[in-house]
Amino acid sequence: xxxxxxxxxxxxxxxxxxxxxxxxxxxxxxxxxxxxxxxxxxxxxxxxxxxxxxxxxxxxxxxxxxxxxxxxxxxxxxxxxxxxxxxxxxxxxxxxxxxxxxxxxxxxxxxxxxxxxxxxxxxxxxxxxxxxxxxxxxxxxxxxxxxxxxxxxxxxxxxxxxxxxxxxxxxxxxxxxxxxxxxxxxxxxxxxxx
Numbered sequence: 001x002x003x004x005x006x007x008x009x010x011x012x013x014x015x016x017x018x019x020x021x022x023x024x025x026x027x028x029x030x031x032x033x034x035x036x037x038x039x040x041x042x043x044x045x046x047x048x049x050x051x052x053x054x055x056x057x058x059x060x061x062x063x064x065x066x067x068x069x070x071x072x073x074x075x076x077x078x079x080x081x082x083x084x085x086x087x088x089x090x091x092x093x094x095x096x097x098x099x100x101x102x103x104x105x106x107x108x109x110x111x112x113x114x115x116x117x118x119x120x121x122x123x124x125x126x127x128x129x130x131x132x133x134x135x136x137x138x139x140x141x142x143x144x145x146x147x148x149x150x151x152x153x154x155x156x157x158x159x160x161x162x163x164x165x166x167x168x169x170x171x172x173x174x175x176x177x178x179x180x181x182x183x184x185x186x187x188x189x190x191x192x193x194x
Contacts, residue, residue: 004033004034004037007022007025007026007034008034008037008041010022011023011038011041011050011054016049019049019050019053020053023053023054023057026038026057027057027060032061032063032065032066032069035058035061035066035069035070036069036073038054038057038058039058039069039070039073039086040073041054042054042055042058042082042085042086042089043073043077043079043082043083043085043086044079044082045085046081051085054085055085055088055089055092056092058070058089058093059088059089059092059093059094060093061093061095062094062095064095066095067095067097070086070089070090071097071100071103073086074086074087074090074103075103080111080112080114080115081114083107083111083115083118084114084115084117084118087104087107087115087118087119087121087122088118090104090122090125091118091121091122091124091125096126096127096128097122097126097128098126098127098128098129098130099128099130101123101126101130101134101135101138102134102137102138104119104120104122104123105119105123105138105141105142107119108120108123108142108150108153108154108157109141109142109145109147113149113150113153116150116153117153120153120156120157123157123160123161124156124157124160126164130164132165132168135161135164135165135168136165138161139158139161139162139165142154142157142158142161143158
């Protein structure tokens with residue numbers, strides 16, 4: 001990869017073409033070592049074009065280490081707008097962030113409205129297997145919160161989590177039914193009369 005500094009300079013360029021060129025190069029090289037710096041740009045950037053382009057680029061990253069790097073930056077982020085930018089990557093990404101449910105719940109409860117909104121979107125897009133007790137805990141935490149400004153966000157997220165539980169229960173019932181089906185003996189002795 002070309003000098004990382006050059007690419008980072010290009011990325012923070014106000015010239016869209018220069019920036020897109022840098023992004024294309026990162027895509028082609030598939031070099032994930034630059035990701036932490038890209039996330040730092042996102043944490044600091046106020047420029048909506050930069051944010052949009054970098055979010056799109058990063059939500060395409062499939063490497064498994066990316067999840068750890070991203071969540072690490074997110075958990076340690078100090079600026080609210082930066083957190084919101086990183087949360088956008090989480091819900092646009094094909095990577096599954098389900099194991100971080102409690103982190104997203106924290107942000108929904110403790111951060112500013114925009115961050116909370118992004119966090120609730122992430123929660124609604126979680127596709128993975130989340131242990132039931134984790135979902136129950138999340139629901140309890142949200143129900144205990146009484147923040148006027150976030151009331152509808154909290155309600156939506158609670159509803160969504162309850163749907164997840166409901167869906168889980170249905171899946172389990174289906175599995176059980178399928179299981180019983182195989183053990184069915186007809187009880188007739190047609191097999192004995194040869």
